Amino acid sequence: MPLHVPPAPAPALRSVLAALSSPTAVREARTPALRSVQGPLSPELPLPVHVLDRIVPNNGTPYTRLTGWRFLIRSGDRAVAAAETMLTPDGWTFSHFFEGPYIASTExxxxxxxxxxxxxxxxxxxIPELYMLTLWLHGDTDADASAGTPEPSDFLVPLAPAPPGIAAHLPHRVADLLPVMTLRLTSAPLLGSPA
Incomplete structure (x- = not known):
């Protein structure tokens, strides 16, 4: 079945397109792959980025919030970087370009x-508490992509690199993975936030 990729807010897409057309933004980006690409670059596959602020033990509802939209930046047939946008008091704006293992892992x-x-x-x-990023496969394809929390029947696919003890690229139902993450949080030191 095809994925139902939600449309990004138009201002978020415009801000990424403006950054891609700015020689200064591309040249000053900390992404060698982006600076060295010859030919056109295009933002594709916009994905809303949610942060799990709190894992609730005992099957409580986890608390999430939308923090931005991420676009894979393509050159030809491959993603060479990503662009992230963020919501400011003035609306959606370009935040930064980046590269690294999460690009290929997301694809x-x-x-x-x-x-x-x-x-x-x-x-x-x-999931900043575990320095973990997942592809969240939400079962309600018509839902507002900027809202909601992971439902027990949704899937989470940990992206590589995943924390020790959690296999990357293995889809897990939220109901099965949340208890594992809760256990990890009670037995592991805090590490920071993933890209």
Whole structure:
């Protein structure tokens, strides 16, 4: 089944397009791959980025909030970087370009999700307490992509690199992975926030 990729807010897309057309923004980006690309660059696969602020023990509802939209930046047939936008008091604005292992890992997880039989709305879910980023496959394909929390029947696909003891690229139902993450939080020191 195809994924139902939600449309990004138009101002978020415009801000990324403006950054890509700015020689200064591209030249000053800390992304060698982006600076060295010859030819056109295009933002694709906009995914809302949610942060899991609190894992609630005993099957409580986790608390999430939207922090931005992430676009994979393509050159030809491959993603060479990503662009992130953020919401400010003046609306959506470009935040930064970046590269690293989460780019290829996101593409791989999206291909994996495409092969599943159930339709999903893809989102990214960051779990700063575990320094973990997941592809969140939300079961309600018509839902507002900027709101909501992971439902027990939704899937989370940990992106590589994943924390020790949690396998990357293995889809887990939220109801199964949340207890594992809760256990990890009670037994592991805090590490920071993923990209």
């Amino acid at each position: 791989r997880a999206l291909r994996q999700a495409e092969s599943m039989r159930t339709p999903f709305q893809p989102r990214l879910l960051s």
